[in-house]
Each structure stands twice: as structure tokens, then as C-alpha cells.
Amino acid sequence: MPLLTMEGISKRYGGVTALSGADLEVEAGSIHAILGENGAGKSTLIKVLSGVVPADEGRILLDGKEMHFASPAAANAAGVVCVFQELSLIPELSVADNIVISNPPMRFGMIDRAEQRRIAEAALARAGASDIHPRALVKDLPLSRRQMVEIAKALARNPRILILDEATSALTAADVGRIYDVLKRLRSEGLALLYISHRMNEIAELADRCTVFRNGHNVSSYDQGTRSDAEVIEMMIGREYSAAFPERAPVPADARPVLETRNLGWNGRLSDISFTLREGEVIGLGGLDGQGQRELLLALFGVLRGLEGDILVAGKPVNLTSPAAARSEAVGMALIPEDRKTEGLMLPMSVRQNLSFAALDRVTRAGVVDRRQEQQLIDEMVRLLAIKTGGLDLPVGALSGGNQQKVVIAKWLMRAPRIILLNDPTRGIDVGTKQEIYQLMRKLAAEGAAILFYSTDYDELIGCCDRVLVLYDGRIRSELAGEELTEHALVASAMNLDDSVAETTA
Amino acid sequence: MNESRYWIAERRGTLIAIAVFLAMFVIYIANHPVGLTANVAQTAANKGVLLAFVVVAQALVVITGGIDLSVGMVLVLTNCIASWIVVGTPMQTGLGVLGVLGSGILCGALNGAIVIYGRLQPIITTIATGAIFFGLALILRPYPGGSVNEDLADAMTGQIFGVVPTSLILLAGALLVLWVPFRGSPLGRGAFAAGSSEVAAYMSGVPIHRCKFAAYVLAGLFGSLGGLFLTFYTYTGEAAYASGDGYTLWSIAAVVLGGVSLYGGRGSAVGAVFGAFTARTIGDMLFVFDVDALWQPLLQGVFLVLAISIGAIALLRVRNRLDWFE
Numbered sequence: 001m002p003l004l005t006m007e008g009i010s011k012r013y014g015g016v017t018a019l020s021g022a023d024l025e026v027e028a029g030s031i032h033a034i035l036g037e038n039g040a041g042k043s044t045l046i047k048v049l050s051g052v053v054p055a056d057e058g059r060i061l062l063d064g065k066e067m068h069f070a071s072p073a074a075a076n077a078a079g080v081v082c083v084f085q086e087l088s089l090i091p092e093l094s095v096a097d098n099i100v101i102s103n104p105p106m107r108f109g110m111i112d113r114a115e116q117r118r119i120a121e122a123a124l125a126r127a128g129a130s131d132i133h134p135r136a137l138v139k140d141l142p143l144s145r146r147q148m149v150e151i152a153k154a155l156a157r158n159p160r161i162l163i164l165d166e167a168t169s170a171l172t173a174a175d176v177g178r179i180y181d182v183l184k185r186l187r188s189e190g191l192a193l194l195y196i197s198h199r200m201n202e203i204a205e206l207a208d209r210c211t212v213f214r215n216g217h218n219v220s221s222y223d224q225g226t227r228s229d230a231e232v233i234e235m236m237i238g239r240e241y242s243a244a245f246p247e248r249a250p251v252p253a254d255a256r257p258v259l260e261t262r263n264l265g266w267n268g269r270l271s272d273i274s275f276t277l278r279e280g281e282v283i284g285l286g287g288l289d290g291q292g293q294r295e296l297l298l299a300l301f302g303v304l305r306g307l308e309g310d311i312l313v314a315g316k317p318v319n320l321t322s323p324a325a326a327r328s329e330a331v332g333m334a335l336i337p338e339d340r341k342t343e344g345l346m347l348p349m350s351v352r353q354n355l356s357f358a359a360l361d362r363v364t365r366a367g368v369v370d371r372r373q374e375q376q377l378i379d380e381m382v383r384l385l386a387i388k389t390g391g392l393d394l395p396v397g398a399l400s401g402g403n404q405q406k407v408v409i410a411k412w413l414m415r416a417p418r419i420i421l422l423n424d425p426t427r428g429i430d431v432g433t434k435q436e437i438y439q440l441m442r443k444l445a446a447e448g449a450a451i452l453f454y455s456t457d458y459d460e461l462i463g464c465c466d467r468v469l470v471l472y473d474g475r476i477r478s479e480l481a482g483e484e485l486t487e488h489a490l491v492a493s494a495m496n497l498d499d500s501v502a503e504t505t506a
Numbered sequence: 507m508n509e510s511r512y513w514i515a516e517r518r519g520t521l522i523a524i525a526v527f528l529a530m531f532v533i534y535i536a537n538h539p540v541g542l543t544a545n546v547a548q549t550a551a552n553k554g555v556l557l558a559f560v561v562v563a564q565a566l567v568v569i570t571g572g573i574d575l576s577v578g579m580v581l582v583l584t585n586c587i588a589s590w591i592v593v594g595t596p597m598q599t600g601l602g603v604l605g606v607l608g609s610g611i612l613c614g615a616l617n618g619a620i621v622i623y624g625r626l627q628p629i630i631t632t633i634a635t636g637a638i639f640f641g642l643a644l645i646l647r648p649y650p651g652g653s654v655n656e657d658l659a660d661a662m663t664g665q666i667f668g669v670v671p672t673s674l675i676l677l678a679g680a681l682l683v684l685w686v687p688f689r690g691s692p693l694g695r696g697a698f699a700a701g702s703s704e705v706a707a708y709m710s711g712v713p714i715h716r717c718k719f720a721a722y723v724l725a726g727l728f729g730s731l732g733g734l735f736l737t738f739y740t741y742t743g744e745a746a747y748a749s750g751d752g753y754t755l756w757s758i759a760a761v762v763l764g765g766v767s768l769y770g771g772r773g774s775a776v777g778a779v780f781g782a783f784t785a786r787t788i789g790d791m792l793f794v795f796d797v798d799a800l801w802q803p804l805l806q807g808v809f810l811v812l813a814i815s816i817g818a819i820a821l822l823r824v825r826n827r828l829d830w831f832e
Contacts, residue, residue: 072709072711076711088710089703090710091703092702092703092772093698097695097699101695101707101711102712104692106692110691133512135509135516137515266825295826298826303826304825305824306825
């Protein structure tokens with residue numbers, strides 16, 4: 001008998017059907033991957049299973065007994081624990097506070113802080129993240145460390161069914177390796193793991209069985225390894241999968257430099273960064289997460305104070321003291337931020353307002369927004385990026401992740417920027433949208449934009465970039481281009497290893 | 507980072523609040539015509555403790571991510587109630603005290619129920635309940651009057667061993683019995699968690715409704731401790747509208763002085779207490795400098811801005827402009 005059975009699960013949000021008659025069976029002691037584009041119903045399935053939203057129809061059976069989860073707490077109590085893609089950590093509390101939050105150890109009616117510390121240290125060690133201090137505040141940790149805390153927190157609850165929803169999307173390559181070991185150990189301990197990921201290589205490495213979702217129900221279940229990648233992707237998107245990355249033409253040797261940095265440094269986190277980005281060129285930023293890539297983008301966009309070195313735009317030194325200065329006509333810079341929910345969008349405001357927000361000054365006549373011109377620009381962008389909305393006046397928070405990301409990009413493209421900084425724009429979005437973003441990047445480059453592109457996905461860097469600068473400890477560790485731009489070389493540089501070492505150990 | 511630096515980082519807001527108070531108080535005493543005698547300390551402590559109860563009440567609500575604009579009216583209402591029932595034999599007086607504290611709990615429970623279960627915003631809810639509390643106070647005491655058990659009142663506003671102000675002991679006791687267990691319990695942690703990120707707390711299975719409700723109830727209780735103490739201090743009950751609103755506004759200024767984040771999730775009652783003492787010292791500062799009464803409100807405002815700026819000085823050192831918005 002399977003440990004978990006979900007039968008005929010349906011869920012509607014207003015007029016939108018998120019799930020219709022979805023089935024799923026998961027065995028104990030196995031890793032079960034769930035695949036599907038964003039909007040295929042994976043997230044809703046997970047929310048139903050973990051008690052966040054109730055299903056309209058259908059049954060959930062655990063060990064053959066029917067369960068009704070009224071809240072995440074009830075699901076936890078039954079042994080169903082979810083590591084959410086939208087982090088569930090409380091920023092102002094410490095790592096240890098967060099790990100024990102749902103069931104703190106008690107002594108004389110109060111939380112036993114010594115015991116709490118012990119549990120937290122044990123859970124962090126079990127997740128392979130002993131480098132995180134239990135007293136550190138979550139809000140002071142970088143995204144990848146928070147994700148490790150999130151996993152440690154789930155493990156501290158001794159789950160029988162552990163759900164990982166894009167749990168590795170923010171992790172560094174080294175952490176992903178450790179998490180693989182942890183997950184395999186949990187499988188051998190008899191847990192059932194539900195694994196949701198957009199990364200095919202992770203699924204190949206981990207999963208025993210896969211279920212593909214499309215349009216709100218399961219289209220196929222199969223043992224891992226019995227379908228080719230192309231077949232799987234075809235099942236997911238329901239159409240032929242074309243070449244993953246668009247063709248690119250070499251950047252002409254006489255292309256004008258658009259953005260240049262000379263010995264850029266900041267606060268010990270960036271040092272001696274020098275590069276030249278030319279018209280029509282896409283430069284990738286590689287390396288492990290948290291090696292200064294985010295700081296470099298923020299420095300260029302005028303967010304950091306106390307910079308050393310020079311930034312030159314079109315050959316002239318500039319002193320950018322705010323994003324407003326960076327996006328001005330004279331500079332023409334745009335930054336697509338890392339966290340679309342906090343830095344990219346105003347979630348409760350309408351799609352329309354979000355789209356035109358960064359370009360309002362361009363459609364303003366005598367202090368008043370020209371609605372016709374605004375609409376014209378918006379129409380153009382919605383067409384260019386194929387943004388799917390139920391209406392421009394709905395809150396942008398109601399869109400799927402992929403479409404939200406398109407809105408963030410569109411909002412900046414409206415300014416027709418000459419320099420585009422991208423901070424991991426494809427994290428946690430579906431294959432189809434990723435494709436569209438790759439195409440768009442090449443199109444913009446071909447039209448003369450200069451693009452600086454940070455990604456945690458090595459395939460993307462190889463497929464999209466003319467050159468890649470690998471950062472390590474705030475410095476440019478190496479520059480890779482052409483034949484040298486391989487996954488081996490990227491990993492080796494990111495780990496600060498000699499190429500020869502990587503070749504022999506790989 | 508080692509353990510002691512984490513210890514300091516966790517208490518940064520509170521430590522700054524204590525430092526700011528000490529600095530202000532030293533200036534105050536240095537210019538005081540008499541200096542720090544037991545009587546000067548007693549008067550300062552009584553006024554400080556009175557505000558401190560209200561500020562701790564405010565801090566409890568602010569920590570959950572809310573704000574309580576009724577807190578001054580809880581003080582006024584419980585003051586009026588106390589002026590009727592905290593009288594007579596020790597037995598009657600004791601029951602009267604329990605009655606006053608109970609009515610404070612009811613006020614807090616009403617606020618909590620509307621905000622949490624009625625899902626209304628704290629700011630508008632507490633404007634409305636504040637008006638209700640004042641209305642009740644006015645019915646109880648259309649004109650200032652009433653009385654209080656004077657033995658108890660004198661004991662509570664006097665000195666122990668002729669040196670230590672009793673009011674400080676009362677405040678410390680209240681924090682020890684009410685705040686410390688709350689802070690250490692899952693309920694208290696849940697209240698902080700809800701204030702920091704309600705969604706994350708919910709997703710983690712924290713019973714956020716119960717936790718926030720407990721914070722509102724405790725806030726009502728601290729408000730009524732303030733009302734009781736006001737009665738001890740003045741021997742009468744008075745439904746004073748301006749004074750209620752004054753307490754509410756100063757309580758918000760004082761929680762900020764005390765290092766409690768208005769965004770919720772961060773702060774301590776100890777910090778709030780020192781925030782209250784700082785606010786009081788600002789008010790008294792002008793007496794020792796013998797400033798014309800006409801100028802006092804203006805100068806109090808200036809001092810308040812300066813005091814709050816000290817807590818914000820760290821922002822000048824910010825090297826990442828995004829930290830300004832946290």
C-alpha cells in the first residue's frame with residue numbers, strides 16, 4: 001500500500017481551475033519528483049497536501065486512512081512537512097528560534113533555551129549546514145543560507161513525508177551536493193520525499209519515480225530513467241521542445257564600450273573588479289552564490305555607498321548615488337532584481353501600475369500621466385513579452401511566477417535601457433518562460449543593449465553569454481569565453497580550484 | 507561572530523535605550539537645584555513608572571505588528587473605575603484592585619478580538635474602542651472626584667527603607683511576573699513571530715491568533731496597572747480626554763525611544779520602560795533649565811526629535827542604501 005494517496009483532487013480559485021481530478025501515489029522510502037510548468041497545478045497540489053488550502057473535491061489517504069488537514073499545523077502533526085519555495089522563516093527571530101518555532105522544547109512552562117540550542121545544532125548538522133550560527137538572525141543571512149535553515153527546520157519536525165518545493169533554487173552548488181546526500185539518507189530511513197524542481201539534472205540524480213502535471217492534472221507517471229529529457233519536456237509543455245538556447249552572433253570587435261569598471265571595490269565584499277561591457281554583449285557573472293555578484297550589480301545601480309574605483313558609462317566617469325540616477329536618460333541603466341516579490345513588484349497594485357511605474361516620467365505631460373501613451377507602451381510590452389494576465393487591472397500578485405517575472409522585466413524595458421543588469425532572473429520559473437527570457441536577452445543584445453547577467457544556473461551562463469566572469473570572494477577569479485566556457489571550467493573556478501584538479505576529480 | 511557579540515546584537519535596541527536615558531538623566535540631575543536626593547528620585551520614579559506601564563502596554567501591541575491608540579483611554583477608564591472601587595477595608599480594596607485589573611484585561615480582550623477575529627486594522631479599531639473607553643469613563647466620572655485607599659496609595663508611591671521608590675519595585679515586579687514568562691513562552695515567541703512575518707508564522711504552524719490575543723490581553727492588563735497607579739498618585743478619578751490622548755501619543759514615541767520596532771517583531775519591555783523614562787526626562791528637563799512655560803511644548807518636541815535621532819545614527823553608517831528600508 002502506498003504511504004500517501006491523493007485521489008481526484010480538484011481546486012478552483014474563483015473562475016480559475018488550478019487542479020482538476022489530480023491523482024498521486026507516493027511510496028515510503030522513495031523520492032518522487034513532480035514536474036510541470038508554472039501554472040500546471042504543482043503548487044496547489046502541495047498546498048492542499050500541506051493544509052494551506054482545502055481541496056474542493058477529492059481525498060487524501062495516509063497509510064490508507066483518510067485525512068483532513070485544516071491547517072499547516074495539522075499536516076505537520078500527521079508527519080507531512082513542507083519546505084516552501086516562498087520561505088516560511090521569520091526574519092526577526094534567530095535561526096534556533098525558527099527551527100523549533102512550531103514545537104519548542106518546554107521546561108517549567110517556558111521555552112527551554114539550552115535544549116532549543118541543542119535541537120537547532122542537531123538539525124543544522126543533519127541538513128549539512130553546521131556553518132550557520134544558531135543565534136544569528138534570519139534576516140541577516142543571505143538567501144542560500146536561509147534556504148538551508150528552512151530545510152533544517154523541516155527536519156527538526158521528524159517528517160514522514162517531506163515536500164521540497166523548489167528547495168534548491170536558491171542554493172549554491174556546494175549546498176546542493178550536501179542536500180542530495182541528506183535526501184538520499186532520509187530516503188534510506190524510510191521517508192517519502194516529494195521533490196519539485198525545474199532542474200532536470202537534479203531529478204535525474206535524485207528521483208525514483210516522476211509524475212508530470214499539465215493543466216491541473218497528472219498526465220503521466222513513470223520510473224525515473226525510462227523517459228528521455230526531450231520526452232519529459234514535451235509532456236510538460238505539450239509541444240515540441242526546440243533548441244534550448246538561441247543562436248548568437250559574435251560581438252563585433254569594434255563594438256563601443258558601454259559600461260566599464262576600474263578597480264571597483266566596496267566594504268571588503270568587492271575588490272579590484274575591472275571589466276568592459278560592450279554594445280550588444282552579454283557578460284555572465286558566475287561563481288557560488290554570495291561571492292559578491294549581488295553587491296556588484298547593486299554597486300553599478302547606485303545602491304551602495306563608499307565605492308572605491310571608477311565606473312564609466314560610454315567612456316565617461318559617472319558617480320551614481322541612487323537608482324534614480326542610474327536609470328536617468330544620460331546613463332540608461334536598468335536592474336532586474338533578485339527578489340521580484342519585494343524589490344521588483346508592488347504586489348497589491350495592478351499589473352498596469354506596475355508595468356508603467358519605472359517609466360512614468362516618460363509618459364508624463366505637464367505633471368499628468370498621459371493615459372493613452374501609457375496604454376500604448378503597456379500594450380507594446382504585453383505583446384513583446386507575451387504576458388498572460390486575466391486583465392491589466394488585476395493585482396500583479398495574482399499572476400503566476402513566470403508572468404510576474406515578465407512584468408518586472410517589461411517594466412524596465414519600457415525605458416529602453418542601454419545597460420541591463422539581471423540578477424538571477426530565471427530562478428524558480430518554468431521552462432517555457434525561461435526560453436522566452438533567453439530569446440528576449442539575445443534580441444535586446446542584437447538591438448545594441450549591453451547586458452550583465454548573473455545566474456546560479458551554469459547551463460544558462462554557457463548558453464546565453466558571450467563571456468563569463470567568475471567571482472570568488474568578491475574578486476574576478478577568472479574570465480571564461482568561447483571554448484573555455486564549459487561546465488567543468490565554471491565549477492572549477494567557482495570552487496577556486498585549478499582547472500587540472502577539476503578535470504581529474506570530475 | 508562569537509557568543510558575546512550575538513548577546514549584544516540581540517539586545518542592541520534595549521542597550522541604546524538605556525544609554526540614551528542615562529545620558530539624559532545625568533544632564534537632568536546635574537542641573538537640578540537639589541541634585542539626586544531620595545525625594546527627587548521618588549518623584550521622578552513615580553512619573554516615570556506611570557508612563558512606563560502605558561508604554562509596555564503599547565510595546566506589547568506594537569511587537570505583534572499593530573498599534574494601540576486606545577491605550578491612554580484604558581488608563582483613563584481604569585483610573586475612573588479605581589476611584590470608585592479601590593476603597594474601604596484591606597479586603598474590599600484588594601477585590602477592588604482585582605476588579606480594576608480585570609477591567610483592563612477586558613479592554614485588551616475587546617481590542618484583540620476585533621483586530622484578530624474581526625480582521626479589522628488595529629489603528630482604526632483602537633480609535634473606536636478608545637472612544638468607547640472614554641465614553642464609559644465619562645459616565646463613571648462626569649466630574650473629577652472619588653477617592654482611593656490612601657494607605658495603599660501612599661505605600662505604592664512612597665519609598666522602601668527611605669531610599670528606593672516603591673513604584674520601581676512595583677514596575678519591576680510586574681515585568682518579572684508578566685513580561686518575563688510571556689517572553690519565554692511559545693505564546694510570546696508567536697507574538698513576535700506574527701509581528702515579524704505573519705505569513706511565515708502561519709505557514710510554520712504557529713497559533714498566531716492565540717499568540718496575538720495574549721499580547722492584546724496583556725497590553726490591557728498593563729494599561730490598567732497604569733490606571734491604578736495614576737489613582738494612587740492623584741487620589742482621584744478623572745475622565746480627562748486630553749490627558750488620555752497625551753498618554754497614547756507619548757507611548758508611541760516612547761516605544762521608539764525604547765528600541766521597539768514600529769514594524770513589529772522586535773523590541774523588549776525593558777527597552778520600553780527606559781523609553782518611557784527618557785520621555786519623562788525630556789518633559790522634566792525644561793523645568794530644571796527654567797524655561798518659559800510658553801516655550802515648553804516646542805522644546806519638548808525638539809528634544810524628542812534629538813533623542814530619536816540617536817537611535818537612528820546607525821543609518822548614517824549604512825553602506826548599502828537598501829538597508830535604509832529595513
